Amino acid sequence: MSQDSKPVGSVGWTDLTVKDAVALKDFYRDVVGWKAVGLDMGGYEDFLMIPPGSDAPAAGICHARGPNAELPPVWIVYITVEDLDRSLERVAALGGKALGKVRSAGPMGRYCVIEDPSGVVSALFESAKKQG
Structure with missing residues (x-):
């Protein structure tokens, strides 16, 4: 997940969580040209997907395991928020x-x-607060 310097309110990352991330990363490699770089998840690998000619990942393709086991098989956008706790309070108050x-x-x-x-x-993301 790469969220460096994304302004509040912007989409900073996208993940796809599926049962067979290995096969799907190969699908996107062959269809759009992404290169897959493994990301150790403690016993298995998820994948950072790198566009041609870039060193920075564009998205992630993840296994539906562990904390991701119940996520739907859809592209999930991560929207940057200033205060995650406050945003989650608003989510609940507004029917989400x-x-x-x-x-x-x-x-x-x-x-x-x-x-x-x-x-x-979707997902809400709060950047780590800079120290000092």
Whole structure:
């Protein structure tokens, strides 16, 4: 997940979570030219998908395992927010719901997958606060 310097309100990342990430990463490699780089998930690999001629990933393709086991097989956009806790309060107040707990994105920040009142799934991402 690469969210560096994405302004609040922008889409900073996209993931696809499926049962067979290995086969699907090959599909997108052959269809759009992405190169897959494995990302260790502790016993299996998810994949960062790199566009031709770039070193920066454009998206992730993930296995529906562990904390991702219940995610639907759709492209999920990660929308950058200023304050994740406040945004999650607004999600609940306006008829949406969090799908699982707030998760760490390591040194990049934290996020939570949500469902809006119409049933559409996305994720909210809060960048780590800069120290000093």
